[in-house]
Amino acid sequence: MLYEELMMDSGVLTKFELFKRITQINQPDISITQLSEEKSLNYQQTFIILNEINNDLLKIMKTHPSILKKAGKIDSTKLLVTIDEYRYFLLKKSVPFQFILYFLNHEEPSIDDFCQRYFVSRSTVSRKMLPLKKHVKQFNLRFGYTEANLIGDERAVRVALFNALWLGTRGTAWPFESVAFEDAERLAGAYAEYFPLSRTYLGAKELTYFAAIFLCRTRKKFFVPYDSRYDFLMMDNPYYDFERLNKELGAEQTLSPEQSKGESSFIFFLAHYAPFYTLDDDPSLFQTLHDFSTRPNLVYDIVSEFLDYAKRNIFKNEPEALDNSIIIGNLLNVMFAFYALRQPFPNLEKLVEAPKTRSKADQFLETNIHLFFEEKSQEKGSKFIYTIKKPLVNAFKNILLPIYDKPKHAEHLKVGVAFEHNFLLVSKIYQFLNDLGFVDAAPYKEELNDEYDLVISSSLLPRKKTPDLPLYFWDLSYKEEELADLYRVLQQLFEQKNIVED
Numbered sequence: 001m002l003y004e005e006l007m008m009d010s011g012v013l014t015k016f017e018l019f020k021r022i023t024q025i026n027q028p029d030i031s032i033t034q035l036s037e038e039k040s041l042n043y044q045q046t047f048i049i050l051n052e053i054n055n056d057l058l059k060i061m062k063t064h065p066s067i068l069k070k071a072g073k074i075d076s077t078k079l080l081v082t083i084d085e086y087r088y089f090l091l092k093k094s095v096p097f098q099f100i101l102y103f104l105n106h107e108e109p110s111i112d113d114f115c116q117r118y119f120v121s122r123s124t125v126s127r128k129m130l131p132l133k134k135h136v137k138q139f140n141l142r143f144g145y146t147e148a149n150l151i152g153d154e155r156a157v158r159v160a161l162f163n164a165l166w167l168g169t170r171g172t173a174w175p176f177e178s179v180a181f182e183d184a185e186r187l188a189g190a191y192a193e194y195f196p197l198s199r200t201y202l203g204a205k206e207l208t209y210f211a212a213i214f215l216c217r218t219r220k221k222f223f224v225p226y227d228s229r230y231d232f233l234m235m236d237n238p239y240y241d242f243e244r245l246n247k248e249l250g251a252e253q254t255l256s257p258e259q260s261k262g263e264s265s266f267i268f269f270l271a272h273y274a275p276f277y278t279l280d281d282d283p284s285l286f287q288t289l290h291d292f293s294t295r296p297n298l299v300y301d302i303v304s305e306f307l308d309y310a311k312r313n314i315f316k317n318e319p320e321a322l323d324n325s326i327i328i329g330n331l332l333n334v335m336f337a338f339y340a341l342r343q344p345f346p347n348l349e350k351l352v353e354a355p356k357t358r359s360k361a362d363q364f365l366e367t368n369i370h371l372f373f374e375e376k377s378q379e380k381g382s383k384f385i386y387t388i389k390k391p392l393v394n395a396f397k398n399i400l401l402p403i404y405d406k407p408k409h410a411e412h413l414k415v416g417v418a419f420e421h422n423f424l425l426v427s428k429i430y431q432f433l434n435d436l437g438f439v440d441a442a443p444y445k446e447e448l449n450d451e452y453d454l455v456i457s458s459s460l461l462p463r464k465k466t467p468d469l470p471l472y473f474w475d476l477s478y479k480e481e482e483l484a485d486l487y488r489v490l491q492q493l494f495e496q497k498n499i500v501e502d
Contacts, residue, residue, distance in 0.1 A: 007097050007168065016086070016087060020083055032073065057079075066078070095118070097164070099143075100150075101177075111148055154225075194268060196285070214263070218255070219253070226261045230269065280324075305372075309372050334395045365400055417444055418456070425476060436490065441456075454490070472489060
């Protein structure tokens, strides 16, 4: 489920989606009728919602110009408020988001105090929290109300809180009333070397949010205990500095030796809990590859076995693709997180990516990765895999999918080209089609009509003879930008041809 669907009720969600749509169109004369048809609303509903949006914009920015025009039109080029700013504006009035901010920022939070502050009833809170409650339950987390809180494995709690607050603000606001930005920034900077995030623009901001949540929770005396499953990686490893945390926190916030060990280990765990590596010259990637490969551990053994298996069964025509250090590092991170937690854990990607139809490439990877982990889960030392097999398979698939050559392994489009017989006229279109990698193009033949996914023709004669022929008319005096339209058609046909029918 997408983030906004968890946090917004249906009316607010409709308003947000309409705002998102008009920002995408970005035109001075968008028809309200067109918008109402797109969103399956009647004209009056759409007009009322657009008026509400117009009023909201004035609340966010007092000098904001009206986006409403006469004759049933709106002008989205006048928008000065970004989609991130508008999302945050709406979320601040959303019960689930308010509740998270409340128990994170207030001392001794309770449901009664929350209801009093925000003028809502307990039944309203319970009803509006339902989608979010269902979402966190899959990570063995639950919301407590006597003492308002999110309860469960503190590691999963903090990642879930990060996802909720980061996706709600995207760095445009500082939602932590109880933590000064400078304190979080200083703590994040002290550990930046461990995190690939610190080397990118938004990643550095994400790291500051993680630091703020760390400070919020530890100041409220919610601590992460040390996990002995970290031993192989962190014990007697000078790379992981367990003395640093108390030095950074200072005398007023000094933790006990046990608390410091647990919280330090959590910071180091965070550096590995997701497939963070994107740059092949990242020092933290080199360190990960070195540590996992030189210290005896089950994580490295499983990933190594998987890579050998994948080279034989998945990437047999291009096994060298799996020698990529970024791929190996990300598989190690994912496997380490599942090895340590042994349960599904909050996932940022699932909250921002709309569900997609499964392609044959997806199915092929998923099937083969599942076979490996199904067999692995039967082994004595790897039985823990059985309970986390589905999310583990999905995580491995998502890492491999970008390097799995879809055009090479998928079913290509069969395209007939019906142009005048002249090299200068046909050579450019053939070059364009062949460069796509997923099109098999050849001169058009009538006897193959039933086999074509598309016929590209400079004449409509083939359609006169065969009216249902999938024909794309191509004017020989085309402009270069028209190639983009042709590409979109071909890409859609390719995706449709390779969708797996459930």
